[in-house]
Amino acid sequence: MKRALENIRGALAILGMVLVTLAWFIPLLPASLVKLLAPWPSVRKPATRVVLWIAVRWARGINASILGMGRSRVTFDQQVPDDPDGRYVVIANHQCWADVMLLCHVIEPQLPFPRYFIKEQLRWLPVVGLACWALDFPFMKRHTPAQVRKNPALRTQDMETVRRSCAVFRDQPVSIVNFAEGTRANATKRKAVNSPYQTLLPPKAGGTAFTLNAMHGVLDGVLDMTFAYVNQPEPKFWDVLCGRVPEIVIRMRRLDVPSDLLIGDYMGDPDYRARFKRWLAQRWAEKDVEVTALQDPSRSATRFSETESKR
Template sequence: MPVLPGALRGITIIVGLIGITILGGIPLVPASIIKLVLPAGRARNRANAALLGIAKTWARSANGLILGVSGTRLHYQQQMADDPDGRYVLISNHQCWADVMLLIKAIDPRLPFPRFFIKEQLRWLPVIGLACWALDFPFMKRHSRAAIEKNPSLRNDDMHTVRRACEVFRRQPVSLVNYAEGTRSTPAKRAAANSPYRTMLPPKAGGTAFAVNAMRDVLDGILDMTVAYIDTPEPKFWDLLCGRIPEVAVRVRYLAVPAELADGDYGADPEYRDRFKTWLGDLWAGKDTEVAAIQDPKNPRRTFKDLSAGVHHA
């Protein structure tokens, strides 16, 4: 395929993604209706399997288009054994919209297909919203601090959402993804949050803790994913689509649930809550140091430390 100019690459990918999404919506709608009307049981499980197959086909097609046209190379480092049938909570940093697609590309099919904590507003997007509902994505309301102060009962909305979702995922393989920062990290957001990190926002422990607590008896562990855009301090999705970000490094590693976090109630136990926040903050500090080094054009670092497992390229 001839190399296209940058903006033309981006436009080509966007048009292609729209087409792939429309085509994916054709089987998605009837499969979702079947799931809606069927009672729990074998038939509904088959509908779920069909929906998951549609989602995987869409994601693989979309990633093939994005990486094929943009020319971006993905350096993927997996520091654990393949386990597509496991149940995991996956935490990751979040810098631009490309993170979502790169995450799916990195772990599928080696690890369970991901489900994301997503904003309630995305429920109403054509095709995408239906797909998220059909795949049991947890829709998070994320009330503002002012709204919670006015109505304290709102504080528990997202906790109940996580618990309901985890009841579903207890019965199937899953990588339940939580972008712990709650939003994409940008210089303006880091300044507004007075972030102590160079590339990340302070992590919010609640979503991760609620998921770990709700699934603790079936959880196979935590997946720690870190994404770094090589030599690109401030990555943007459009720049990646246009081929202006030639390389991205992604690491996934297995973390056992620490013993001090294995038992406790994040919502009711202040000491447990402090321990969880400390653990996540320490993890975040290490991730930030590595991402900052890889994304610094003046630094020779090109990948993550601890090359204890194979490195895959895409």
């Protein structure tokens, strides 16, 4: 009986998300069409601001459905000052589909509304794909090693996408989010890539390095965001919606990036590439210790400093 009630709660959360999405699609469509068709920057920029305003309200509605029905307690430890007009790169681990929306929940309005590196396939998702395009999200193709060997030109395709997107972001407040693992971490994926971490996948350094290079000179900081689902080794989005995940801990801190890593030729300079990979791997090792302590159900969770809680 209890599980049936939890499933009903999850279904109601999904219904709420669908209704919120459909409601905000009504003003999103004309604003996106204006941005697509208008040849003048003086028209496109206001259209982008309208799209962003809609996206903020949509994200709030989605999170109200997720947290209102799921009732997860979100403990947010923000160790950086509020700066809604800044330009930031956010590097995060990826545990569950809920990460994407919860990141919006804890960042906005203290920091600029996030833009994500997302998979090319999501471009064709109804409503959401249009919103991502209108918000200038970088759509990444993520070619396999076999595809790159067959066609070496594909190696730089995603990096060109990063450069184009960052050229737009240099002129506006933004939090550019890179889930550095490239996909959600789980035991099967960790085993497949022989991950050295207990809870995380090895981070892909290229996207982060290219973003830092592309934003060099206007960047206000690099932020590290850690997601941990307390006592949940394999968190599932459906379980969050159904109320089976009582606590989610999110920590955000500023990263001190060595100055010699903020600019460099990642593709053409093997020494720079090796140094950047070592730096990111060390950050990931520290993150793995934190997440492991929180997600292991056999331990008493050692929580991060609970400076702020959000529901």
